[in-house]
Amino acid sequence: MTGASIRIISSDIGRMDPLALDQLAQTARLEGIDRVVGLPDLHAGRGIAVGAAFWSPDMVFPHLVGSDIGCGMGLWETDLPVRKFKLDAAERKLRGLDEPWDGDADAALSGAGLAPGLGDAALGTIGGGNHFAEFQRIEQVIDGDRFDALGFRADALWLMVHSGSRGLGQAILDAWTRRDGSAAAEAASEAGTTYLAAHDHAVAWAVLNRDVIARRFCEKLGLAAERKLDICHNSVTAHEGGWLHRKGAAPADKGLVVIPGSRGDFSYLVEPIVDRGAEALYSLAHGAGRKWSRNDAHGRLSKRFRPAELERTALGGRVICEDRRLIFEEAPQAYKDIGLVIRDLEEAGLIRGIASLRPLLSYKTRRT
């Protein structure tokens, strides 16, 4: 094998982080990887670039999925007219959400086809890092016909949840790594099927986790909500006779997608254009993508701002993040311009915009 083809979806590759591009090139050299795609939100990760898709004809590479198997975005429309959403009251009521969920975890797990007790201590919790739950309002309906046909309401309060499989996915990758240190397994081998079965459980758990998180948030505010989409951006799935790994890449072949900007920027509800998807491995950006590393963001921003100043954003959004380090790491300044990411995807013919959403209240954590 001489290495995979690399396709980068961007109007300005020169502005991409050389480290991320180098990480992408490294994975393209892996024996068994045939095709690699970098998306406009590409950024450096811990060894593996984030915002990328990798296709192998017969092998599974657990490290290309990473530890947060099943991580993704869910989007709910609530029954509350957004004009009735009161920020101060909502902020007061959103407490206890980092604590273990006191609902019926086993019933929820079995409803999702998962074993009782599986990861139940973490079920319904957001976690750390870039995870969040965010109340939003529709800023602009871009494609009114499509928006109406979907039965969506522009005057409703919306809720977006970004979380994953917490300790469960981590344990699955750890178990893989401890096995024998090999990077990949034939999907049909015993090691491959064992990993894939565990992976599929973690994906189902992560979908359920986002659902429980949304339930908890809505319960605190006395809202009912309907899930409009759930999109997983860390996974490996059977695809065109091989295995498609997505590392921070939304699927373009599974219906509507929401692509969030930073907490200080808009999010975009988009429709993938499936017939153009093959060249991008049926994958899309999963967010804005980091511009600065966590360390850089903390170093630069903690000199310029107090945490309280970062609890309000330029778009008028409010932030609940009582972790003093995280509030700097996840500041809007640390992220790329989501507008440019969306434009790149549109210009590549991969998406059509349906609506944009404005952040109202971003919940990260109450605990420090």
Next chain:
DNA sequence: ATGTCC
């Protein structure tokens, strides 16, 4: 990213 490093 992480029932998170002593």
